[in-house]
Amino acid sequence: KNPRSSVIIVGAGISGISAAKVLAENGVDDMLILEASDRIGGRIRKEEFGEVTVELGAGWIAGVGGKQSNPVWELAKQSNLRTCFSDYSYARYNIYDRSGKIFPSGIAADSYKKAVDSAIQRLSQEANHDASTAHDVSVLAETPSTPKTPIELAIDFILHDFEMAEVEPISTYVDFGDREFLVADQRGYEHLLYKMAETFLTTKEDKILDSRLKLNKVVRELQHSRNGVSVTTEDGCVYEANYVILSVSIGVLQSNLISFRPPLPRWKTEAISNCDVMVYTKIFLKFPYKFWPCGPEKEFFIYAHERRGYYTFWQHMENAYPGSNVLVVTLTNGESKRVEAQPDEETLREAMEVLRNMFGPEIPDALDILVPRWWNNRFQRGSYSNYPIYVNHQHVDDIKAPVGRVFFTGEHTSEKFSGYVHGAYLSGIDTSKALLEEMRKDKGRKNENQAFL
Numbered sequence: 248k249n250p251r252s253s254v255i256i257v258g259a260g261i262s263g264i265s266a267a268k269v270l271a272e273n274g275v276d277d278m279l280i281l282e283a284s285d286r287i288g289g290r291i292r293k294e295e296f297g298e299v300t301v302e303l304g305a306g307w308i309a310g311v312g313g314k315q316s317n318p319v320w321e322l323a324k325q326s327n328l329r330t331c332f333s334d335y336s337y338a339r340y341n342i343y344d345r346s347g348k349i350f351p352s353g354i355a356a357d358s359y360k361k362a363v364d365s366a367i368q369r370l371s372q373e374a375n376h377d378a379s380t381a382h383d384v385s386v387l388a389e390t391p392s393t394p395k396t397p398i399e400l401a402i403d404f405i406l407h408d409f410e411m412a413e414v415e416p417i418s419t420y421v422d423f424g425d426r427e428f429l430v431a432d433q434r435g436y437e438h439l440l441y442k443m444a445e446t447f448l449t450t451k452e453d454k455i456l457d458s459r460l461k462l463n464k465v466v467r468e469l470q471h472s473r474n475g476v477s478v479t480t481e482d483g484c485v486y487e488a489n490y491v492i493l494s495v496s497i498g499v500l501q502s503n504l505i506s507f508r509p510p511l512p513r514w515k516t517e518a519i520s521n522c523d524v525m526v527y528t529k530i531f532l533k534f535p536y537k538f539w540p541c542g543p544e545k546e547f548f549i550y551a552h553e554r555r556g557y558y559t560f561w562q563h564m565e566n567a568y569p570g571s572n573v574l575v576v577t578l579t580n581g582e583s584k585r586v587e588a589q590p591d592e593e594t595l596r597e598a599m600e601v602l603r604n605m606f607g608p609e610i611p612d613a614l615d616i617l618v619p620r621w622w623n624n625r626f627q628r629g630s631y632s633n634y635p636i637y638v639n640h641q642h643v644d645d646i647k648a649p650v651g652r653v654f655f656t657g658e659h660t661s662e663k664f665s666g667y668v669h670g671a672y673l674s675g676i677d678t679s680k681a682l683l684e685e686m687r688k689d690k691g692r693k694n695e696n697q698a699f700l
């Protein structure tokens with residue numbers, strides 16, 4: 248029988264590791280971290296591809312240069328993480344049509360302005376509609392101009408699937424600044440997690456050798472009562488603790504990977520199932536040489552196609568890794584799920600056709616392709632939570648509220664910074680602080696009872 252711990256943390260992504268660190272700093276040393284995969288990091292994940300390190304998950308530190316410092320930027324500085332400034336707002340001036348012509352900047356700017364105006368109009372309609380008690384859907388039916396042409400569709404995709412900063416103030420940029428830095432370090436973004444883990448777990452030569460971290464432990468059942476929690480893993484092990492912190496993604500909570508006994512209350516399951524999950528896929532392509540422009544403001548380019556989101560958003564990696572000859576194309580949601588379901592050769596064929604439309608038939612074939620599968624990964628089931636711009640505060644409160652001895656953390660529990668690395672990092676800290684407070688109260692109650700007896 249495994250010894251009972253004070254706290255079990257399920258998941259060793261950045262929120263799980265930051266939660267564990269806060270517990271350790273407050274004297275809770277007997278925590279246990281159970282991680283389903285064979286590594287820490289979760290959605291922060293590097294892989295060697297085309298002789299460089301690419302980030303399959305989080306790639307940017309978003310929100311830098313403001314009055315307040317982004318805590319993840321601070322961690323990056325402390326760890327000497329190599330980053331490079333990255334500005335995709337110029338992408339809108341590098342829009343290619345199917346015949347390889349770049350749209351004149353005036354046309355692109357006009358289409359962009361139209362899309363921003365339309366998004367603002369739509370949002371204010373939605374806000375008014377939410378505020379009104381009348382269920383009058385006809386107000387919403389009169390939507391502002393719907394994007395139709397390839398350039399309008401491409402800009403609509405960029406605006407809604409990447410940035411909304413020009414439409415609505417986004418807490419990340421308001422609080423931490425509007426600059427973004429791409430992580431370009433051979434040790435990967437995940438190096439930050441190792442540096443954090445090193446402060447409270449035993450490590451040797453960049454390896455964590457601490458029995459309090461257990462990898463390849465897939466939690467399948469969580470029993471909870473007034474007296475404690477009991478966690479069963481796929482390999483049949485049972486771990487007991489006073490409390491559990493669940494840091495698995497919103498996609499995993501929506502799936503049936505973990506069953507709860509007794510089941511979670513209805514307010515909780517409804518909040519979980521009402522949260523949208525975004526799928527965001529970066530596909531990497533390695534070439535024998537580069538054939539794309541690399542000057543200033545050329546890092547990002549866009550392909551305008553009549554199908555929204557069809558291989559729309561491209562980035563070259565020459566700024567991060569000069570001479571790497573690697574391109575990245577980003578797909579989202581339906582397109583992500585479609586390519587996840589097909590063989591990589593088919594995705595390669597589609598991507599090459601798009602590139603030949605933009606740069607001509609003579610460009611070389613890619614030497615290699617890498618297609619991450621966040622949607623089909625049963626330990627992720629998506630890339631990040633996607634709350635509407637006008638967040639219903641009760642909804643996030645319900646997602647993060649504990650159920651008895653079960654505490655919740657992760658990017659999806661962050662009201663201000665959901666979807667970001669810093670959101671996950673800060674949520675781990677918040678959850679552990681709330682748990683420590685609960686532990687103090689619990690101890691107080693026990694002392695009172697003993698004094699009474």
Ligand code: FAD
Pocket residue numbers: 257258259260261262263281282283284287288289290291303304305306307308309464465466467494495496499504505527528529621625626627629630631656657658659665666667668669670671
């Ligand atoms: P996770 O990292 O998902 O950690 C949860 C852990 O739980 C995982 O390790 C998982 O394996 C484990 N787990 C799941 N189920 C079980 C189980 N049953 N038992 C045990 N363990 C389990 N953010 C940015 O700030 N900038 C970006 O540029 C950016 N780009 C992104 C691009 C992509 C493609 C993706 C996927 C994400 C991106 N994000 C970005 C978001 C960012 O990566 C996440 O918000 C953050 O890493 C989430 O951390 P977390 O600790 O909440 O969850």
